[in-house]
Amino acid sequence: MLEAVVFYILAAALLGFGLLVITRTNPIASALSMVGAFGALAALYALLQATLIAIIQILVYAGGIMVLVIFVIMLLNLHEEDLKPMKARAGTVLLSLLAVFGLVLGPVFLAVFPKGNWKWAALTNDFGSIFTVGEKVFSDYLFPFEMLSLLLLAAIVGALVLSKRKL
């Protein structure tokens, strides 16, 4: 019972913050709502016994990526009058929400729901801990993991080249 209560509170927070992200005029307000959404998501991961993922979500997303986004928003120093023309129009947002949910997700829910009888697997206590996930990463997925470091290096160099005034 307690798990269900926590789940519904977190789900409402997640969707509420998500809606705030796409409706605010000021990008800073959107970014802070995004941090709230990531917090709710991390709690949901913890509820799913994904401890490592929950920690990574807070550290990398809320702590790293969102700080970068907020930093760039503040760097560009946009004023109220610059943001006015990009205000969210209630009609457009509602129309796109209705289109996405009515035309795409609604039919999918109706098709999947009656057949969706997935059950939770019985888990050991250390499922999703740093030790077990790390073991998997460094045995079965070692090569993709190493490729990831190359990708991050390429991203660093690319970001520097793109944002430098003169090379």
Place this chain on the structure above:
Amino acid sequence: MELFYPVTPTHYLVLSACLFGIGVAGVLSRRNIFISLMSLELMLNAVNLTFVTFSRINGDLTGHVIVLFVVAVAAAEACVGLAIVIALFRLKETVDLDLFKSLKG
């Protein structure tokens, strides 16, 4: 009551689909480039939630590993995307997506 309790995998999957839908609606309806980028991140996170849920359903950690990779790729994407935003802002002095139409035929 059976629709809401107990919490089954389907609840998590529907929740992540709804989050994905919100992200798509954000990309479709907003003109501010920052909010479009953040909606993109919302979609990535919705997919991560699906991965973790299926991992929990199957009792298999592969989904967790893929989520770690997705987070790393999202970090790379955010860093390059924001660099592009800065370069575009230098060129046009705006972050309005509707004004970036030089490639339109």
